[in-house]
Amino acid sequence: MPDTHIMTAQDVSVGAGAAQAADMPEPAARDENPPASLLDGIERPSQLVGMDDVALAQLAGEVRQRIIDVVSRNGGHLAPSLGVVELTLALLSTFNIEEDKLVWDVGHQAYAHKLLTGRAQQFHTLRSFGGISGFPRMAESPYDHFGVGHSSTSISAALGMALARDLSGLKHHVLAVIGDGSLTAGEAFEGLNLAGHMGRRLIVVLNDNEMSISPNVGALSLFLSRTLSRRWVRQTRKEVLNFLRSIPRIGQKLAVYAMRGEWSFKSFFTPGMLFEAFRFNYIGPVDGHDLPSLRRHLQMAAAVEDGPVLLHVRTQKGKGYAPAEKNPTLYHGVGLFTPETGQPVPSTAKVPSFTGIFSKTLVELAENDERVIAITAAMPEGTGTDSFRQRFPDRFVDVGICEQHAVTFAAGLASQGFRPTLAIYSTFLQRAYDQVVHDVCIQNLPVTLCVDRAGLVGEDGATHHGAFDIAYLRHIPQMNLLAPRNEDMLRHCLFTSLNHDGPCALRYPRGAGFGVPFDGLPRLLTPGRGDLLQDGENIAIIAVGNRAHPALEAAAQAEQALGFRPLVFDPVWLKPLPEEQLASIARRFDRILFVEEGVLAGGFSSAVLEFYADKGLLRGQCIKRLGLPDSFVEHGSQLRLRELVGLRTKNIAAAIVELAGQKENAM
Numbered sequence: 156m157p158d159t160h161i162m163t164a165q166d167v168s169v170g171a172g173a174a175q176a177a178d179m180p181e182p183a184a185r186d187e188n189p190p191a192s193l194l195d196g197i198e199r200p201s202q203l204v205g206m207d208d209v210a211l212a213q214l215a216g217e218v219r220q221r222i223i224d225v226v227s228r229n230g231g232h233l234a235p236s237l238g239v240v241e242l243t244l245a246l247l248s249t250f251n252i253e254e255d256k257l258v259w260d261v262g263h264q265a266y267a268h269k270l271l272t273g274r275a276q277q278f279h280t281l282r283s284f285g286g287i288s289g290f291p292r293m294a295e296s297p298y299d300h301f302g303v304g305h306s307s308t309s310i311s312a313a314l315g316m317a318l319a320r321d322l323s324g325l326k327h328h329v330l331a332v333i334g335d336g337s338l339t340a341g342e343a344f345e346g347l348n349l350a351g352h353m354g355r356r357l358i359v360v361l362n363d364n365e366m367s368i369s370p371n372v373g374a375l376s377l378f379l380s381r382t383l384s385r386r387w388v389r390q391t392r393k394e395v396l397n398f399l400r401s402i403p404r405i406g407q408k409l410a411v412y413a414m415r416g417e418w419s420f421k422s423f424f425t426p427g428m429l430f431e432a433f434r435f436n437y438i439g440p441v442d443g444h445d446l447p448s449l450r451r452h453l454q455m456a457a458a459v460e461d462g463p464v465l466l467h468v469r470t471q472k473g474k475g476y477a478p479a480e481k482n483p484t485l486y487h488g489v490g491l492f493t494p495e496t497g498q499p500v501p502s503t504a505k506v507p508s509f510t511g512i513f514s515k516t517l518v519e520l521a522e523n524d525e526r527v528i529a530i531t532a533a534m535p536e537g538t539g540t541d542s543f544r545q546r547f548p549d550r551f552v553d554v555g556i557c558e559q560h561a562v563t564f565a566a567g568l569a570s571q572g573f574r575p576t577l578a579i580y581s582t583f584l585q586r587a588y589d590q591v592v593h594d595v596c597i598q599n600l601p602v603t604l605c606v607d608r609a610g611l612v613g614e615d616g617a618t619h620h621g622a623f624d625i626a627y628l629r630h631i632p633q634m635n636l637l638a639p640r641n642e643d644m645l646r647h648c649l650f651t652s653l654n655h656d657g658p659c660a661l662r663y664p665r666g667a668g669f670g671v672p673f674d675g676l677p678r679l680l681t682p683g684r685g686d687l688l689q690d691g692e693n694i695a696i697i698a699v700g701n702r703a704h705p706a707l708e709a710a711a712q713a714e715q716a717l718g719f720r721p722l723v724f725d726p727v728w729l730k731p732l733p734e735e736q737l738a739s740i741a742r743r744f745d746r747i748l749f750v751e752e753g754v755l756a757g758g759f760s761s762a763v764l765e766f767y768a769d770k771g772l773l774r775g776q777c778i779k780r781l782g783l784p785d786s787f788v789e790h791g792s793q794l795r796l797r798e799l800v801g802l803r804t805k806n807i808a809a810a811i812v813e814l815a816g817q818k819e820n821a822m
Contacts, residue, residue: 192217200272200298203248208447211248215240215446219475221278222266227494229281230614231289234473234486235334236266238364238443242332242468243267245449246360249457250328256316258301260309260333262290263487264362265299272298282614284791289615304618305586306337306556310346310359317355328457330358336533339555350463351434357463358456363440364470364483430465439467444474484536506670509663509701510607512642514539516649516677517576517605518546526574527653530554532561538578538607558583562590562602569600574653580608581621581662588627595658596633602659603652604628609638609662610701610752611783611797616790621662622783625699626757628660629730635682636729637661638700638759642668644727650677664701664752666793685733691722694814695744697737698725699751699759702802706750709807716808717815721748729759737763741772746814748779750807752797755782777817779810 193210194217197203206214218240226233244267246257252272259265269287270278274296280286291299301312313331320327337343338361350357400407427437436459441452449468456464472487473479478497479486491500521527521543533556535541544551554561558579565575584591584606595602606628609621628636635655639645645663652659688707698706703725710721724740726733740747749760760780767773781801788796797803801810 194218194221194270194275197271197275198273200247200252203244203271204251206248211244211446215244216475218244218267218270221270221275223476223494225279225281226266226489227492229279229283230488230490231266231282232263232487233476233489234479234483235263235364237476237479238470238472238474238483239264239332239362240267240474241444241446241449242360242362242470243271245446245453246330246332247271249450249453250330252298255328255330256300256313256320257298258309258313258316258329258331259291259303260331260337261306262303264332264334265291268298269296272296282616282790284789284795286790288790290618302618304615305583307333307340307343309333309337310343310350313359314346314350314353314355314357317350317357318353321355328356328358330360332360332362335361335363336556339533339557341557341559347430347433347435354434354462356460358453358459359435359463359465361439361465361467362443362470363467364443364472427465427467430467435463435465436461437465437467439465440469441467443468443470488537506667507642508665508667509639509642509645510537510539510665512645512668513578513605513607513649513663514542516646517578518543520650520653520677521547521550524574524653525550526572528552528565528568528573528575530561530565530575530577532556532558532577532579532583534578534580534583537580538605540578558587559590562587562604563594565602566590566594566598566600569595569602570598574601574603576603576605576649576653578605578607580619581606581610581624582608582612582619585623585627591628591634591658592631596631599633599657601656603649604658604660605649606660606662608665610664611788611793611800611802612665613793613796614790617787620783620788621664622754622788624660624662625729625751625753625759626761629759629762630757631658633658634730635659637680637727638729639663639727640686640698640700640703640725641671643671643673646673646677647680648727651680654679655682662700669704680727683728683731683733683735685724685726685728685736687722687736688725689720689723691720693717693719693744694721694746694748694811695740696721696723696748696750696807696811697740697760697763698723698807699729699749699753702750702752702807705802705804706807708804709811712804712808713811713815716812721811726759729762732762732766734766737766738770738772741767741774741776744776746777746779746817748807748810748814749781750802751780751782752802753783754785755780756785758782777814779814779817781807781810 193214219237222236259268274287277287282289288295290304291302293299293302309331310333313329317329320329333343430437438452438456442448452466456466471480472483492498493500517529529540529543529551531538531540531553533553535544535553540551554564561577565577568575584604606624609624612619612621628634635657637648639648639661648661652661688703689710696706696710707723710723714720751759760782783800788800798806
């Protein structure tokens with residue numbers, strides 16, 4: 156995938172549905188230690204400093220093999236990490252990471268870093284519940300200098316560290332490693348802009364692994380950028396410019412002409428013009444798989460004392476593993492696969508994913524409505540919009556990692572009569588909150604936000620769980636919010652959103668559906684009207700989205716234990732609320748259980764309780780809420796995490812039984 160966003164472990168695997176449809180165990184810990192190797196002897200990155208190039212090359216091979224081995228069993232970000240093995244070795248063997256600070260952008264590529272900073276013996280637990288994270292985390296290791304997970308933050312964070320260093324009177328280096336895809340995001344350019352303005356010592360390593368910033372002109376380019384970056388050359392340049400400026404009357408013009416000539420000369424041979432414009436000293440491009448060359452250029456960058464440096468490194472995603480080299484997009488984020496062939500482990504699941512149903516339905520609806528436009532922020536495969544791209548290339552736009560731009564771009568389309576759909580992960584939509592408020596909702600424009608990965612996503616952990624979308628969308632005026640409980644309802648929700656004259660968002664989870672057959676053609680849903688899934692007595696269960704089916708199963712289990720059937724209600728609409736039906740439930744039932752896969756603080760149940768309080772419907776009922784806690788949920792399988800937070804069928808059944816035994820509260 157040409158983006159630096161997250162594709163979760165099963166996104167490109169045939170086994171995507173199986174992990175969601177069955178209670179699969181976590182990857183088993185290895186019973187035997189691997190054979191003795193250089194890698195297993197590395198406990199601290201300082202051990203790399205004394206290694207010669209031959210030993211480092213051997214170590215690179217061992218690191219690659221370990222990454223392939225573990226990711227084949229645990230899933231994860233394969234191609235990005237394979238592409239930076241030599242770069243990681245060069246960084247850790249050139250700099251003193253005990254003191255120097257290193258920030259990885261996004262963190263997709265940090266597996267080699269983890270292996271070489273004391274975590275080789277724990278690496279088999281990668282992305283497993285209770286194991287090490289798939290991303291750098293400050294709490295996990297003192298060598299993870301900044302926690303990441305979303306793109307384009309590294310330069311800003313590193314610049315903050317550089318200023319802190321200077322204010323503290325320290326002398327260590329600060330480095331940021333950022334991919335070419337991450338440079339499409341505005342924050343990266345904001346960081347470059349301020350770094351150039353401040354002139355602090357800072358090294359930015361551009362990992363250019365797919366997008367060609369400029370033509371590669373080989374040795375001549377390397378020679379020019381190396382020569383033009385040496386200290387004596389920079390000093391001579393300053394002296395010449397100062398001399399020219401000192402000439403009366405014409406000095407300033409001569410200096411301008413000289414700089415223009417230099418810029419033209421350098422830009423003809425090197426890709427450094429953009430970064431020189433940001434007042435960075437530019438070095439590169441450098442072969443990112445040539446260890447000796449990488450180390451020399453990193454030393455050169457470290458020697459620069461008069462402002463920030465950008466070292467341009469060209470790497471190959473998937474380097475060293477033929478299937479990933481051939482198709483780096485497919486192997487960006489993978490599920491389980493066979494290392495010898497690269498083929499995904501077959502799945503026994505027959506149920507399509509929510510994302511797959513969305514993809515198919517969007518194409519079908521676009522066949523009959525030329526106003527429909529599909530937009531994604533560098534995630535065509537992950538969001539399922541790649542099918543739309545193939546069918547309607549003129550009506551598909553991948554904006555890159557630019558979520559803020561994506562929302563406002565969609566608003567512009569909507570203002571001209573089109574019906575744009577922005578397919579985006581819940582966690583990434585957070586980055587465009589202001590644009591949702593100001594550019595979409597205030598103007599009441601018909602933009603459909605297709606909020607994928609709502610709820611717990613699994614192994615990618617806290618930075619990627621879609622925990623907050625209900626809370627941050629439901630309070631915006633003009634916004635409509637739906638939560639389809641299954642794949643059939645997703646079709647109806649999407650059709651309704653595309654035909655609504657105002658902003659709509661529909662949230663749906665990662666993973667397989669429930670095998671529910673389609674009920675005819677997509678139909679319009681009545682705003683503010685939910686579905687009574689099961690009438691009952693004594694206890695009412697109000698279950699949101701994909702928790703409705705487990706709530707039905709839990710009600711059946713509880714019925715056997717309690718001797719009565721609870722009511723189960725799916726609100727469908729989280730905004731506007733199905734007020735009439737919710738009011739009826741409050742009047743009929745003394746015990747109400749809410750179930751939602753989102754944060755309880757400000758979530759759907761909060762909205763209903765606010766409504767009950769405003770309408771005087773709270774009269775001492777026993778109320779229990781199940782949802783995500785006021786803490787960040789760690790990584791692990793979706794099923795394990797749902798059990799952890801109490802959202803699986805058995806947890807809901809236990810809550811029903813517990814609620815049945817409670818006495819009424821005075822509220």
